[in-house]
Amino acid sequence: MDDIRLTPTSFVVLGLLEAAGEATPYDLKQTVAASIGNFWPIQHSQLYSEPARLARGGFADVEREETGRRRRTYRITDRGREALAAWRADVHPEPTELRDLGLLKLFLGADPAPLAAGQVKTHRAKLEEYEAMRAGVPEGVPPGMVIALEAGIAHEREWVRFWEELASERRGPASRSARGDRAG
Amino acid sequence: MDDIRLTPTSFVVLGLLEAAGEATPYDLKQTVAASIGNFWPIQHSQLYSEPARLARGGFADVEREETGRRRRTYRITDRGREALAAWRADVHPEPTELRDLGLLKLFLGADPAPLAAGQVKTHRAKLEEYEAMRAGVPEGVPPGMVIALEAGIAHEREWVRFWEELASERRGPASRSARGDRAG
DNA sequence: ACCGTCATGTAATCGGTTACATGATTCT
DNA sequence: AGAATCATGTAACCGATTACATGACGGT
Numbered sequence: 001m002d003d004i005r006l007t008p009t010s011f012v013v014l015g016l017l018e019a020a021g022e023a024t025p026y027d028l029k030q031t032v033a034a035s036i037g038n039f040w041p042i043q044h045s046q047l048y049s050e051p052a053r054l055a056r057g058g059f060a061d062v063e064r065e066e067t068g069r070r071r072r073t074y075r076i077t078d079r080g081r082e083a084l085a086a087w088r089a090d091v092h093p094e095p096t097e098l099r100d101l102g103l104l105k106l107f108l109g110a111d112p113a114p115l116a117a118g119q120v121k122t123h124r125a126k127l128e129e130y131e132a133m134r135a136g137v138p139e140g141v142p143p144g145m146v147i148a149l150e151a152g153i154a155h156e157r158e159w160v161r162f163w164e165e166l167a168s169e170r171r172g173p174a175s176r177s178a179r180g181d182r183a184g
Numbered sequence: 185m186d187d188i189r190l191t192p193t194s195f196v197v198l199g200l201l202e203a204a205g206e207a208t209p210y211d212l213k214q215t216v217a218a219s220i221g222n223f224w225p226i227q228h229s230q231l232y233s234e235p236a237r238l239a240r241g242g243f244a245d246v247e248r249e250e251t252g253r254r255r256r257t258y259r260i261t262d263r264g265r266e267a268l269a270a271w272r273a274d275v276h277p278e279p280t281e282l283r284d285l286g287l288l289k290l291f292l293g294a295d296p297a298p299l300a301a302g303q304v305k306t307h308r309a310k311l312e313e314y315e316a317m318r319a320g321v322p323e324g325v326p327p328g329m330v331i332a333l334e335a336g337i338a339h340e341r342e343w344v345r346f347w348e349e350l351a352s353e354r355r356g357p358a359s360r361s362a363r364g365d366r367a368g
Numbered sequence: 369a370c371c372g373t374c375a376t377g378t379a380a381t382c383g384g385t386t387a388c389a390t391g392a393t394t395c396t
Numbered sequence: 397a398g399a400a401t402c403a404t405g406t407a408a409c410c411g412a413t414t415a416c417a418t419g420a421c422g423g424t
Contacts, residue, residue: 045378071376096286104223109328151346227385233383384411
């Protein structure tokens with residue numbers, strides 16, 4: 001049993017395994033695509049390698065079909081459950097990183113007006129998408145999911161507000177005024 | 185000249201090189217720590233490898249001291265400038281990912297009340313930090329930086345609002361109701 | 369019977385993170 | 397002159413992304 005490091009991806013998988021009872025990577029892929037992937041994207045190939053990693057660390061069990069597709073089915077172990085519970089109970093995760101590419105461009109000297117216009121469009125679309133999802137949430141969806149969606153909506157609103165304001169300001173391109181004020 | 189892929193990190197380095205005229209990795213490190221690192225963190229070792237990569241791709245030039253520390257000094261090339269300009273002008277970057285660990289925990293079944301309480305503290309602290317930075321912005325700082333800071337402040341406010349509201353709601357732990365409704 | 373699409377997976381690569389390491393400076 | 401801290405860099409590992417690949421199945 002190797003000593004593996006648990007990343008957010010690990011906990012996503014553990015959480016889904018716990019919720020589902022058991023799952024193949026493909027199941028995980030479906031679930032992620034339909035839910036959590038909206039605010040925490042995971043590549044599908046990760047949903048093959050990560051459960052295998054978890055199994056190596058003793059956090060999950062595998063069982064493999066002997067015939068046909070030889071699908072692997074994963075199940076969370078007690079050790080996995082413990083790790084997940086401990087992570088959930090840890091109330092001090094690192095704070096959010098904003099990491100918005102538009103903001104980065106702005107910072108690095110992009111012309112605000114066209115950038116802001118584009119960003120407004122992008123974020124409006126995302127906002128509408130979220131609101132549609134929110135309106136169509138079926139019964140039985142876990143409350144955490146709905147709350148996450150609401151958080152997403154609130155932040156998209158804020159982005160729209162922010163970029164709209166910037167678009168209306170009509171400044172010229174951000175000057176790169178740091179130029180020359182540092183020497184090696 | 186290899187064919188390298190340009191990542192956000194690449195553009196950060198290119199942008200800083202353009203602004204500074206020339207820089208050593210250590211200069212970059214300082215600049216990042218003091219400014220852009222607040223919303224787009226980059227490991228310092230990346231500030232050694234990334235400029236080297238850019239040089240391999242023809243986007244930057246290196247010059248190395250022959251004596252003493254043998255520091256490497258990088259300078260953006262015309263090719264780099266073009267790539268940077270093209271990236272800046274591209275108005276359709278992928279939209280923000282929220283990627284908030286607290287939200288992820290909530291989604292994966294954490295008990296909302298204590299989580300929210302902790303998150304409120306974290307985000308309040310970050311908010312205060314940003315507001316202090318904002319109050320002390322010296323002359324000559326590029327406007328993009330200030331605007332980015334303002335965006336950060338707005339989102340931190342939103343997070344505080346969100347978690348405070350959740351903290352006041354007093355729900356029980358989010359039920360993982362998806363349990364059992366999928367089969368392999 | 370063929371074709372397209374969904375299902376299901378592996379391989380290769382690389383960016384990013386973590387850890388390690390040592391030379392200068394500054395302070396006492 | 398010794399300790400602490402800043403400056404400056406390299407090495408190793410690994411998670412994540414990208415690309416590739418093939419089997420099943422439904423429709424015409």
